[in-house]
Amino acid sequence: MNPEEEKRATPCSSPVFVHNPHLDVMKDDVLYHFGLGTATHNLPAMFGDVKFVCVGGSQWRMKSFTEYIAAEIRMEDPESEYPNICAGTDRYAMYKVGPVLSVSHGMGIPSIAIMLHELIKLLHHAHCEDVTIVRIGTSGGIGLEPGTVVVTKKSMDATFLPKFEQVILGKTVERNTDLDQCLAEELLQCSKELNQFETVIGNTMCTLDFYEGQARLDGAFCSYTEKDKQDYLKKASEAGICNIEMESSVFAAMCKLSGLRAAVVCVTLLDRLKGDQMNGSHEVLQSYQLRPQILVGNYIKKLLKAKAGRSCNSATV
């Protein structure tokens, strides 16, 4: 274990921050879109041991990740069923195995932002500390072989600037979209050790729309030419953008504000310079979607192993 890993594996009691004085005077807190609440659920007992949170758009993918991670970290019987903790609502799905929480977030900035507000409050109410959070997702690549995994360096907007614009009381506030660079490097290193698929670190463009917002030619509306599209994607590439998705900017901004150590790991399903349609075979696209799960699953396993080793060494001192 290198010094950086040692540091990460060492508890340093960093809490999950909320920044809202109004929460202190609320009698209880209903996390409406999770179907949970402080009056109805013992959040510290349910979630106090959480150290890793993995989030992704699809409910199915987060369930499959939970089954995968359970087998990897040998926390529980991999054949057992993991109940959806948010079974009272269909907005999001949530699963937990040991210290690993998996939560779906739907598609787009507003959908993941609702989830993150309630997740950050949940971790706060549960008194969680030293939490690492990773978004595992899908994306369109720019000039990369489909199936390449991109770990995000900076999340950029549609004008290639590293910022997220939050509207508060009708006024626009700019927020920083920095992600944890050490975590990104550790994930890249983990992928090298795995040696199963190509992984790169690069900038990620986050858009509010999948079709016109990403210069696709195959939406219901399109007012630009193939050349306009290529010119736009080339400019994005010149700004260091390797892939395009729809959640990373608000994810980065909110995790930074709340003190969560955060990374974005997305596989590219196609090369946008060569096309717009997702017409790869179902099997190939499915196998690509497993890659961020495999990478992050292995990273978590490695960290838990290092931590167990450290505890063991301490016990024998």
Add this chain to the structure above:
Amino acid sequence: MNPEEEKRATPCSSPVFVHNPHLDVMKDDVLYHFGLGTATHNLPAMFGDVKFVCVGGSQWRMKSFTEYIAAEIRMEDPESEYPNICAGTDRYAMYKVGPVLSVSHGMGIPSIAIMLHELIKLLHHAHCEDVTIVRIGTSGGIGLEPGTVVVTKKSMDATFLPKFEQVILGKTVERNTDLDQCLAEELLQCSKELNQFETVIGNTMCTLDFYEGQARLDGAFCSYTEKDKQDYLKKASEAGICNIEMESSVFAAMCKLSGLRAAVVCVTLLDRLKGDQMNGSHEVLQSYQLRPQILVGNYIKKLLKAKAGRSCNSATV
């Protein structure tokens, strides 16, 4: 049947427009987030008879709407199971009973925009004509008794302007958010005839965020006071805004561009002047959520009855 209803019930062969010359030269079209496509599915056979589309955030709600409408219009056995047409994906759910299609859209502008791009292309590929589309949703009310149903007059942004900003190739384009005023009036009239709950026509604010974007005091972050919140909501009220939700602006803009006759019908789950938390009992909130379904279900039943009467009269001439 009044002249306006007569006009609505009379086919006038208005197609669903796409505005994209690139679609004409595509060999086939994969509607990726529906798990459907022109090469794999006979879209005219599956959807050619669609005259009404109801959309809503929750997959559960759209399934329940389908069961409700099936019983109402007596198209099929209300006890039978309706298969999810998008069963190959978990992004959206889609159900069909006779001429009525129900589709879920998730939460927020990006999520509904992806669905609408693919829905508009689906209706286009299926050669559908004279389609009416209604979003049935939930919202926060301003100064209204919880449970009030709001039929949207204009959809406004967070600065109280009736526009939607679409980013295309990094540049912002403003789009009109007009909805069909005749349809809104017909829905209001239908609610009066039903006489089961209060319905009003008013403006709807559409935001990109549920917490800070709607001046809530109970998010993970909040940098403003109760007075700031009240001042903002009062200004919204002065602009004729009756309720706040997260999808109406792009819904209005895209439906207008594609020639779909569109309305937004949302129930208010709480009065935002009095609070932020959704802490009504599960049963009460559930009963409120049924109201847009009941209203739109009855409207569809009325129109189909009028159309059947007209066909019947024609046949006897």
